[in-house]
Amino acid sequence: MKKNKFVGSKILLVEDEETLAVGLEYNLNEEGYQVVWAQDGKQALDFFNTKEFDLIILDIMLPYYDGFEVARQVREKSPEIPILMLTARTHVDDKVHGLALGADDYMTKPFHLQELLLRVKGMLKRKMWYKEVTISQPVYCFGNNEINFANLKARAKGQEFQLTAHEAMTLKYLIENKGKIVSRKELLDKVWNITSEVETRTVDNFIVRLRKYFEPNPAQPIFIKSIRSAGYMFTDP
Amino acid sequence: MKKWHFLRHPVVIFVLAQLAWLSLVGIWIYWYISNYIIFDKVGDKISPQLVSKSANLITLLIGLFLLVAILLGMYLIFIYLNKQIKLAKLYDNFIGNITHELKSPLASIQLYLETMNMRDVPRSKQKEFISLMMQDANRLKYLINSILKISGLEQKKIYFNFEVCESESIVYTLIDNARQQFKLPQKAIQIIGSAPCQCVTDRDALKIAFDNLIDNATKYSADNVQLTIRLSCNLKKFIMEFTDQGIGISAKNQKDVFKKFHRIYDQNSPNVKGTGLGLYWVKEIIKYHGGKISVISAGKDSGSTFKIELPIYQTSKQRYINSLLKISLKNGLKRVEK
Known part of the structure; x- marks a missing residue:
């Protein structure tokens, strides 16, 4: 296995099943991550409020506060921290609810260890890239729009609103490559860390949302243009 | 259109159907009576043989009787369907819980196997x-056994092994076993009171009931488990009261805790594991012993008391108890013959 460049990243593991948590902690430690284990929703929020973390692995069925509530409270304070939901609940409604609350990824138990470790690495990679590009230029303006990539707040059409982490990362990646064609596949790789479950249509849906937020006329975009059979291109006329 | 959504509720549909049905019958009776009055006045003049007052009255009475029977039938069908709908909802919860209970240990076993396959795990870690x-395999085994045994109990396919025993002695023995099984210190479970009487019990079944109650006391006590078992007896009953210092049960839930698949969802609960079968199983076991179980709790953080009453062998429910002993004897003989 290649050397992990995210060694030392701090992971908050929220899992009430002790037997599973011990194994996960061992494997994450072996990968070089620092792991803090919370056994219930209350403890998870206590740790989150008092310590700094780079990623959260979150179960849903937890004592006191469930995983959805933990994700909601975490997102209120930190819109950019990656959250991976790891749960036995396989119903599509749970998955949609989790992702809507701001989870970045969703895995169901039983899972494959290598897949979990790759997803964790992918999420940390995206977080690091986002952090690096945000430090250099946290606020970006185009047209009458203003976006603060540090707190994910945007102002457009006279209104202020919150972007999701994926929306902000998609936009950031397009802005970083201003004037260049970015393929859907590239966006999937950079923003979503491509998985079999995520299809290229997902990218199109995000672009539709971003155009609705920022384009004066979403049907005739001037900032985020579609390039036929190639992808998208950001321009700032 | 949301304000009309209440029309979809089964109770509203039932009431509206009943009103429609009664209105129809009302119109029919009105029509019948008004026609009858005309017929009564004119019938004699047209053909006197057509008018027979007694036959008409009998028809009316039979009609009303059938009407009441149909209404009653509809009501019973409604009650039955309502119960089925509630059960289906609980069953959905059960499937969700059982999925969690089965997948979590399975995920853990898979994780360790993949870890040992992927890494050079030191011997001590292995x-x-x-x-x-x-531990996880045992959890799975216990879960699967519980489901199979409850199913067998419901279909009366479980062979019990009832025998006459000293009430106090069986409680002390089973609680000692439970202390070891749940790794609880001596003082965590205290037995007080005395019950110098005999009752008819199946030791293994009673152990399952006790283990479930102790497991619940452990799961729903935030800190240290403190369970007191008070023993007593009167002329007819041997009484055991299991009092814990846990999070308590609200008055609303006290009625439902013994129902199949029922689970309490509470933000103050220190535990979320379970299938909603444990207390149902306990109730069925105690019922099979000819006894009953109930719960009292003063509410949140006030602990709960589960009261089990079993009939005393010599004085109460003799016919039922003797039949249990006979069945057990027969089953025992069958097993020996095999």
Whole structure:
């Protein structure tokens, strides 16, 4: 296995099943991550409020506060921290609810260890890239729009609103490559860390949302243009 | 259109159907009576043989009787369907819980196997992992056995082994076993009171009931488990009261805790594991012993008391108890013959 460049990243593991948590902690430690284990929703929020973390692995069925509530409270304070939901609940409604609350990824138990470790690495990679590009230029303006990539707040059409982490990362990646064609596949790789479950249509849906937020006329975009059979291109006329 | 959504509720549909049905019958009776009055006045003049007052009255009475029977039938069908709908909802919850209970230990076993396959795990760690895997395998075994046994109990396909025993002695023995099984210190479970009487019990079944109650006391006590078992007896009953210092049960839930698949969802609960079968199983076991179980709790953080009453062998429910002993004897003989 290649050397992990995210060694030392701090992971908050929220899992009430002790037997599973011990194994996960061992494997994450072996990968070089620092792991803090919370056994219930209350403890998870206590740790989150008092310590700094780079990623959260979150179960849903937890004592006191469930995983959805933990994700909601975490997102209120930190819109950019990656959250991976790891749960036995396989119903599509749970998955949609989790992702809507701001989870970045969703895995169901039983899972494959290598897949979990790759997803964790992918999420940390995206977080690091986002952090690096945000430090250099946290606020970006185009047209009458203003976006603060540090707190994910945007102002457009006279209104202020919150972007999701994926929306902000998609936009950031397009802005970083201003004037260049970015393929859907590239966006999937950079923003979503491509998985079999995520299809290229997902990218199109995000672009539709971003155009609705920022384009004066979403049907005739001037900032985020579609390039036929190639992808998208950001321009700032 | 949301304000009309209440029309979809089964109770509203039932009431509206009943009103429609009664209105129809009302119109029919009105029509019948008004026609009858005309017929009564004119019938004699047209053909006197057509008018027979007694036959008409009998028809009316039979009609009303059938009407009441149909209404009653509809009401019973409605009650039955309502129960089925509630059960289906609980069953959905059960499937969700059982999925969690089955997948979590399975995920853990898979994780350790993949870890040992992927990494050079030191010998001491390997031992720890194997012990955790065995813990999970036992959890799965217990869960599957419970489901199969409850199903057998409901279909009366479980062979019980009832025998006459000293009430106090069986409680002390089973609680000692439970202390070891749940790794609880001596003072965590205290037995007080005395019950110098005999009752008819199946030791294994009673152990399942006790273990479930102790497991619940452990799961729903935030800190240290403190369970007191008070023993007593009167002329007819041997009484055991299991009092814990846990999070308590609200008055609303006290009625439902023994129902199949019922689970309490509470933000103050220190535990979320379970299938909603444990207390139902306990109730069925106690019922099979000819006894009953109930719960009292003063509410949140006030603990709960589960009261089990079993009939005393010599004085109460003799016919039922003797039949249990006979069945057990027969089953025992069958097993020996095999």
